[in-house]
Amino acid sequence: MDMTINVQLLFSGLAMGSIYALIALGIVIIYRAADVVNFAQGELVMLPAFIAVFLLDTMGLPAVAVYPLVIICMGLVGFIFEKVAYYPLRNRSFLPVIISTIGVSIFLKNGAQYVFGALPQVMPRPTDVEVLVLGGVIIDPQYIIIIVSTSLLLVAQHFFFERTMLGKMMQATAQDKDAARLMGIPIARMIAITFIFSTILASVAGLLVGPLFYVTKEMGGMAGLKGFCGAIIGGFGSVTGAILGSVFLGVIEVYLAFYVSSAYRDAFAFIIMILVLLFRPQGILGERIAQKA
Amino acid sequence: MLRIESLSTFYGAVQALKGVSLEVRQGAVVSLLGSNGAGKSTLIRSITGLVAPRAGSIVFKSENITGKSTESISRRGIACVPEGRHIFPGLNVEDNLLMGTVSRGKLPQSEVAENLKEIYRIFPILQEFKKKPGWQLSGGQQQMLAIGRGLMARPQLLLLDEPSLGLAPVLVQEVFRVIRSINEQSGTTILLVEQNARMALSVASRAYVLATGQVVMENSAEKLLADKEMHRHYLGGGKKEG
């Protein structure tokens, strides 16, 4: 009996970890490419969820059309975001850009409320299957959808960055901008593509997590923070670290909520993060970055 | 091929170049000498557009490239092996070399493979380590990689900023041998920044000496090697440098 519960918890933890990983990854690749900590990443999870609810519910479009449409829209949002919040400030110090991303986050929250209303909304699920029973364990099919989609996306992203010329040029830009320029790499375009890519990762997270909770203008705040925690636990700046840290966070959080206290679920994320910062400030994979620099 | 006239470059209020003029003829190896802080790297960074000169002009193949973007300058056929190597730490050796071809636009796979083979012939150690990430290479290997990456651009003009810095004496010999052969075999024009004046003058046909942002001497390599002033200040009175 205990076993079934533990397996259920594991699936739910992996699903949440996957969501955190998508958010953390978006934060980390923007940080690496542009030296910007994007405080609007959570709102880039919230916005696509609202758009999806609107298209699915109000417009009655089928999910197969809505998901790609939302992702394309969000790609455009990412492009505009870079042009408005980052590009004009790219030669300034760290702080102005951070403040500008905080501004965008506030704007998106209020904009969402203005356009979509203040009431929490429900995103229809992509499947009619209510529950999955795997070897006697009852699992929410949305968890499986989340875990599988995220895994596929991560594999695709790995292939893109390691095997394609564009991916390598984006890595080069993130690692050494002057050298990248000397190679003739158009670094402004690489950074714009990075913002678009990162926004798309966040929107996939929004589409996947939407059906699990209410879609509200505040949903991005906690999502963004958990993404940060995941990235910090893994070793801020490391791509693999962001994924591992987030999955670790998602799983441990679910177990602690179940066995210790569900009221403190969100607090656990920060407690773990603080413990990591105290005892291993470089994060799980921090060493590799130190060597890299 | 490259003509620089009265170039002045500033870092904030500090003037690092004070009206430098210099010419590099097609097919030549020209060396730029001078001690620490003389402004050599600043001149290279001005040519590649990494810093914007405040006055003067840089003309490459009868086109004024002053103030153009670094990306566009590299696409015009100027490659640079920067001071401190600046290889991409997280990319492996082969991918670092591939980045060198970006300035040439889209290339057929076969041509890239051919170019890689050539670099591996010059630097066999790079082939051996082609899957190693850049940060794992030793200083000497990184330097070879930086030069190889510069060559992958098939540049008309190659700028080398202190390629022998921090290398063991055997490797220094090796690097200079490669520089000479690049020039002789593919006719690549080279501007070579060096503190190792004796070595530099052995490959260069002409040299300029910079001191506090100004050209203080310019002549053929032969004349400079025989010059008394040159001996006293830059050739260490005939002593070999380590």
Ligand SMILES: Nc1ncnc2c1ncn2[C@@H]1O[C@H](COP(=O)(O)OP(=O)(O)OP(=O)(O)O)[C@@H](O)[C@H]1O
């Ligand atoms: N980024 C910078 N900001 C301010 N001053 C700089 C900067 N880079 C160089 N300088 C100054 O400009 C002058 C020329 O420096 P530069 O690097 O061009 O010299 P160099 O001849 O290449 O020296 P080295 O042989 O040590 O490489 C020096 O006085 C240096 O302190």
Ligand SMILES: [Mg+2]
């Ligand atoms: Mg220098």
